Amino acid sequence: MSKHAANRRRFKRIAFDARTELIQGPNHWPVKLIDLSLKGLLVERPEPWSGDAHKMFSVDIHLSEEAEIRMDVQLTHEEHGQLGFVCRYISLESISSLRRLIELNLGDPAELERELGALIDA
DSSP, X not given: XXXXXXXXXXXXXXXXXXXXXXEETTEEEEEEXXXXXXXXXXXXXXXXXXXXXXXXXXXXXXOSSSOEEXXXXXXXEEETTEEEEEEEEEOHHHHHHHHHHHHHHHOOHHHHHXXXXXXXXX
């Protein structure tokens, strides 16, 4: 099994709808968020799409007027009109917001702790 496939199985993905923007240099694309995990996210590929897979992206996920999650991400796959990204950097404030969001959606604190442990080991 590839490392990518192993990560997909290890981290629960939650379907979540939030205003999301993908950024690379001067380019900004509003995207539809499909799902989110502690390790990355999946979005619908915007049209037109001119992102460079060899360069880093930033993603802003707007949870509310006061809260957002910002990550620096790398494109890992593009298929079936979707873009998959792995998180390369996330601030403490953003990881706290993401953790709370996942905790609320999983409904099981023990499951969240297992995922956080897997993230640290990854």
